[in-house]
Amino acid sequence: MSNLKEIVEKIKNKDLGGALKLCEIYNDKNNQHIISNFKGVIYLIKGDLELSEKNLLKSNELEPKFEDPIKNLYSLFLKKKHFKKVLFYAKQLVQINSTNNEYNYHLAYAHELNHNFIETLEYYNKYISLDGRNKKQAYNNIGCLYLQRNNPGAAKDFFLKGIKFGEDKIITNNLLKSYILLRDKENSDIYFKKAERIDKDFIEFKYNKAKYYILKDQTQKAIEILKENINASQFLITLLILYSNVGRNEECDRLLDQSKNKVINEPEFLNYYGLKLLYEGNFKEGWKYYEYRNSKITDFFKDISEWTGEKIDNKSILVFNEQGIGDSIQFSKFIIPLTKIAQNVTFAVQSNIQNIFRNDIKNLSIGTIKDFKNKKFDFKIALGSLIKFFFKENFEKNETLLQANKNNDLKWNKKISKNKLNVGIVWSGSFNGANEPYRSIPLKSLKKIFSLNANFYCLQSEIWDRDKSDFMSLNLIDYSKYKLDEVSSIIKNLDLVITSDTSILHLSASLNKETWAMLALHPDWRWGEFNKIYPYSNLKIFKQESFNDWSNVENQIYNNLEKKILSKNN
DSSP states (O other), X not given: OHHHHHHHXXXXXXXXXXXXXXXXXXXXXXXXXXXXXXXXHHHHHHTOHHHHHHHHHHHHHHOTTOHHHXXXXXXXXXHHTXXXXXXXXXHHHHHHOTTOHHHHHHHHHHHHHTTOHHHHHHHHXXXXXXXOTTHHHHHHHHHHHHHHTTOHHHHHHHHHHHHTTOOOHHHHHHHHHHHHHTTOHHHHHHHHHHHHHHHTTOXXXXXXXXXXXXXXXXXXXXHHHHHHTTTSHHHHHHHHHHHHHHTOHHHHHHHHHHHGGGSTTOHHHHHHHHHHHHHHTOHHXXXXXXXXXXXXXXXXXXXXXXXXXXXXXXOEEEEEOOSOHHHHHHHGGGHHHHHTTOSEEEEEXXXXXXXXXXXXXXXXXXXXXXXXXXXXXXXXXXXXXXXXXXTTOOOOTTOOSBOOOHHHHHHHHHHSOOSSOEEEEEOOOOTTOTTTTTTSOOGGGGTTGGGXXXXXXXXXXXXXGGGHHHHHXXXXXXXXXXOHHHHHHHHHTSSEEEEESSHHHHHHHHTTOOEEEEEOSSOOGGGTHHHHHSOOTTEEEEEOSBTXXXXXXXXXXXXXXXXXXXXXXX
């Protein structure tokens, strides 16, 4: 056994050639699984991943319950980025030695790499509950997971738990990032100073510094920081997006031409680039890059093959909405042509909107994602990915999957007063929604409109903190508590809906109600060339003329609404 110790010493001292020679002359047949493992480690250190894998697999075959080669195979496949195999060996470690809590951490991380959100949380929490030695890192990893899922509120809570085990630049910057995303200026100020004190040259702090200045409406300062660090892809991508949002389109296009090849493999850039191409009407390339959107990475129906356009006349296909409610409403009509070429189509939606859709279409069933979780289908496709197959379809005017509820319609017809013009109003969407805060409007920026002699009904479910005092002071009838199927009937009994770019816009326009949209200077891709193909016939668009300035929108709507009120009274 002394030779085994000698091999270990040579590996520790990085005498890999000497260690390998000793392995070759070692002749105790009872320990060949150990020797194969040593060889695997040596080749792993040397960077010869194929020989490393060959020897580690041999060791594992010789002695399946020997933990070392399994741990090393876990590390090997991390290097090779074969994440399914990483998960396979992480599971083996837990099965072989359930008393080693560190293996729960390995398994949590492996699930994270495979985008298995529920299992990732399960094993990180198990690791924490068993008093893992690196709880701070586990809390940080959970926080990062929630950041990836666009939930900075939950992320912040876990980062705060982690920072109790010691302040460092990584978790401090993650907290700063969370507070910036939450647009919590007070706590952003606090953690900005802390992160700056710990390491002002840390690249993540520099990036957060740019985002901090964006939060503070100091756009030019943010641009300067992003330009100084433009060789880092996240700075470059953020600068491109910022140029687009503030209307500096020539600079954006010039920078894109100069730098596209540097970031062409970055998922965040590919998503941005896809949206830009779709907005401009380059659908052939745009749909391809649109597949890199963050929401496409889900835990939904992982074991079902994705439909890529093959013949499905005798097949079943599951369409699931992985994005917002507005997407479900606007794009649900693209399921209609799918029902004409597939034997069995199932549409899985969020539970809170299931009741707004029709259930009388041949070959189509509608339910929630939970309803279909364990059912078998031949194919699946995300609703956002379905569009590319049918975006040239000729639909009937205002063709939709939305259904009517005559009882609700009648109830609200009796309830809503007819003494004045009845106007539904929505000025902001979900706090963490796409392209926020640019698409939402501070309520104070619309105050002039509310001076007109009309009944104004709040149709949005979430009131941001910045708007609460104005909301309480204005003469708004609060219908924010109602579910979407009730809101549908409310909208049908109004004269007009005025809304920012939210699900209510798509609901109102799809119900063929007169709708006025308030759009940012650089709106979502669907308001570009796509809107020319599929316009809502009853929609009128009022768009910002200057970044961060809603005054032209407020004035135009005021003038148009004043005329509408006068017309009703005459």
